[in-house]
Amino acid sequence: MPPRRRVQPRSRDHAALGGAVEALRLEVGLTQEELSSRIERDSPAVGSLERGTANPTYSSLLGLAAGLETDLSELIKRAEEIRGGKGAEGSAR
Secondary structure, three states: OOOOOOOOOOOHHHHHHHHHHHHHHHHHOOOHHHHHHHOOOOHHHHHHHHHOOOOOOHHHHHHHHHHOOOOHHHHHHHHHHHHOOOOOOOOOO
């Protein structure tokens, strides 16, 4: 069987969000499976978020923050810290 191809994050912003999700999940002491159950998604969806390959909707982010026992502003703050600053790459103004 050939080795798995490593999928690249959609952007630096997506990678930072994924890092924030993973860090908060570990702080709360949840597995990907436990988080996926809390947010009513399948486990691969949580993995995609953490790898930065998913593009979550606003509603998904709200549910994700609740599943991580935090609020959306804290999740975004963590992602910005990981990314190294404020602002979204390529965001429309």
